[in-house]
Amino acid sequence: MDPFVLVALGILFAGVVGSVVPLVPGAGLSLVGIYLYWWSTGYAEPGPWALLAFTVVGVAAIVADQFGGALAASAGGASTKTVVVATIVSVPLLFVAGPVGLVLGVAGVVFVAELYRTRSAEQGTRAAVFAAVGVLGSALVQLVVTLSLLVAFLFVAF
Numbered sequence: 001m002d003p004f005v006l007v008a009l010g011i012l013f014a015g016v017v018g019s020v021v022p023l024v025p026g027a028g029l030s031l032v033g034i035y036l037y038w039w040s041t042g043y044a045e046p047g048p049w050a051l052l053a054f055t056v057v058g059v060a061a062i063v064a065d066q067f068g069g070a071l072a073a074s075a076g077g078a079s080t081k082t083v084v085v086a087t088i089v090s091v092p093l094l095f096v097a098g099p100v101g102l103v104l105g106v107a108g109v110v111f112v113a114e115l116y117r118t119r120s121a122e123q124g125t126r127a128a129v130f131a132a133v134g135v136l137g138s139a140l141v142q143l144v145v146t147l148s149l150l151v152a153f154l155f156v157a158f
Contacts (some may be wrong), residue, residue: 004040005157008033012150019142022099026142027061030149034058037157046156054149061145065138072134073110078127082113086131107132 011033019026034054038046046054070083078086086109093105107128115124 002040004036008037008040008153008157011036012146012153016143016146016150019146020139022094022102025062025065026146027058027065027149030146031055031058034149034153037153046153050152050156054152057145058149061142064141068138068141069106069131069135072137073106073127073131075134076110076127076130077123078110078114078131079117082110082117082127083131085113086110103132103135106135 012030015026015028015030015033017026018024018029031054034046034051038051070087073083073086074080086106089109090102090105093101095101097104110131111124111128113124114127115121118124
């Protein structure tokens, strides 16, 4: 088997693992593996339509990962200022408390900020739940997409 194919597969597997590890760009790694394979075949495989499909799906997953929590918090009624503050505060919490810190940090900050802004525990809770579900949902989307990219790559390459 071509060494580039093995490296591309390794990067795609790293993308799947990275999809559930915070701060590791799972979909980005998957795209790197696909593009490495494409380059190694002299830009012949996958074909242009398959490469476009891989790219669109991978970029959509990256966007979902980056903005999932923020969009969900906004959908739950959180203000833009709340979303920005939650995003800024949650990053250090990720390093201190890991993935659980990220989810709880986002939810906690959104709750407190919205409680302060609206004086409504109900609104704060609603926005916090939406934010937490958004963060978790974006991680799930990343996992599904990176697995899908891996499986589709296997069909194309083999």
